[in-house]
Amino acid sequence: MKKNLITAIAMTIATTVLLGIIYPLIVTGLAQVLFPHKANGQLIEANGKLIGSRIIGQAFTGPGYFHSRLSSAGNGYDPTASNGSQLGPTNHQLIDRVKADVATLQAENPGVPVPIDLVTSSGSGLDPDITPAAAEFQIPRVAKQRGLSEDRVRELVRQHTEQRQFGFLGEPRVNVLELNLALNEISQKAAR
């Protein structure tokens, strides 16, 4: 018993150094050498200023932007408070919220069914993507606001649609931040 207790203490210390400190530091070192961009969060800079991560969503609500999904991370898309809404399937808060959002969106684009991902909040609250259906739904509004033809915007969406990985893994998706940055670029060029 006493011998095993001493071993337990010594083993905890020794394995903590090995598995808790040396192991993660080795992985960090290798990751920083092999994949520095990915290991640091795929950060995007513009004019020397950090404007976000490619894979962390941002809230877009203005009419000239493609809107992201609803977020329950802090005040919205707060990576220091990632979370889902945690609303259950029969919670009236969820049902009422979806009904209200569907009504608003329906007014914007009458007759076209509202894609479910556009009125539901994501699991992380940081979802960088929307479905191609949700992007298609927003094309008329964005095109009108930006003074671009719908076909021009649709082409842009197509360019930013990521198909299933290797053709079969996951779901097709559109990265909202990248799509909106591309939109801004077009508008800036037109302004010049």
Add this chain to the structure above:
Amino acid sequence: MSANGWLQILLFLVIVFLITKPLGIYMARVFSREKTFLDPVLRPVERMLYRATGVDENHEMRWTEYCIAMLLFSAVAMIVLYLIQRLQAFLPFNPQKFAGVTPTHLAFNTAASFTTNTNWQVYSGESTMSYFTQMAGLAYHNFVSAATGIALAIAFIRGIARRQMQTIGNFWVDLVRSCLWVLVPFSIVGALILVSQGVVQNLRPYDKATLVEQMQVQKVGQDGKPVMGPDGKPVMDTVTEQTIAQGPVASQEVIKEFGTNGGGFFNANSAHPFENPTPLTNLIELICIFAIGAGLTYTLGRMTGSQRHGWAVWAAMAILFMCGCVVAYWAEARGNPLLASADQRLTALQPGGNMEGKEVRFGIANSALFATVTTDASCGAINGQHDSYTPLGGMIPLANIMMSEVIFGGVGSGMYGMLVDVILAVFIAGLMVGRTPEYLGKKIEAYDVKMAMLFVLVFPLVILTFTAIFVVSNFGTAGISNPGPHGFSQILYAFVSGAGNNGSAFGGLTANTLWYDTAMGFDMLLGRFFMMIPMLAIAGNLAQKKYVPPSLGTFPVTTPLFTVLLIGVILIVGALTFFPALSLGPILEHLLMVAGKTF
């Protein structure tokens, strides 16, 4: 449900099938102390560890000493984790300058949670834990709690395989070999693959990004309520920055799944784009969750000399996995009838279904699959919020844990849980034909069955007692966030998840209170250690028995009939115990949802 969704699910199962044999052979070699290709690197480290900790690697332990060594190690490591959390302000790798974890009941709860391989989390990693606590405290326990589970499973298998021996191995040797040979090498490789896909791995302070579009949010006062202006409208604040939480995530991510721990680096766990950025990382994480559990079935066959028995157990697991997966996928793909105003149909442009709490890159198929896998095993990582699943989609994770997570199962714990079910199956078969049951040449006698029943009964006893207390107490019901039957499910899920050492949750439950933290802490400790003790007692008792050659009356444990019987036992033990509770929660909620009722 789409053909592509099924293709992904079947591909996953095929990969699990393909890795079962090589991984099983490898683990059998590691624990029989035969040569492996990693010996030149690892043997010196192993010897050094034994010298530093005073372990005699040739010493063999009886089950009682094995059990005591395991308990002492768990206790010491748990105390250290508690201290690391409390003292993290004074420790290195704390760029966000987080204070020590408070209150004390949270630190206790988290220490119990990670020591028991549960990883129930009532804190939010990105705003609570320093990088040091994550690495040396939490991820460390991901290794050793998993290694402890594997060690015990191997000890149990030795108990079956050995004849007329008093000992079942050396805990320290099994622990060290699990870590060095099984967990660490695969984790280093796996972590780097995850990083290559976008899982972050750094020690930098959180980055501040300037938002592309500024955000208007309601100003919140110190009382937590929105501040109202003189015109009675809420005052708005402008947010221009996004703070991007970073950290050594990949090194923790891989062992979180490979060791079926499940504790996320971030609050959103594997739904977070930095933990699980692409469909490929999702697949890798899923495979990691089942890998060791599947491999151990082959190790079982190899070490007991009955490979077909190993496969018969594998088949039972695979069938139960598919059953859960079909129901969860069907329920989620069908969507929520109460949200019918939105378009939940499957089209070429969207997966449709119930997307509340799910990520677009995973859609329905991969979210339903993940929820099934993470609860078949005792992992508890999530890539979507179980609380927001449809009632039946959310019942599958709950029911999986109620079956004691023996479907591939937690690393080690799934195997010994399954072997206890096997003993019960053999016992029941013996009763049917009126002969003393035998299992791989060992007579199963009263002592073994008593211990097996103790193992089986501790679990519902702990869960149902705690749940009953909390659903009739103010301190219990205060935590409910979703009213109606779903609120009952939230409390039930918590205690099932705790005692099952799973760690996933119906996350809306407000569980960081003195009552919940304390009760959940004991729920997890009882569910882990009070089940390990009777299990080791069986192992010790089996080891010292004589070998009885199979006769005509022996019930063969290698046939499809055995697989069916085993599935029957698992379902009866799980379902009969918990069906009343399930009918008050998810089943009732499903019926009410279909009838159009909200709460």
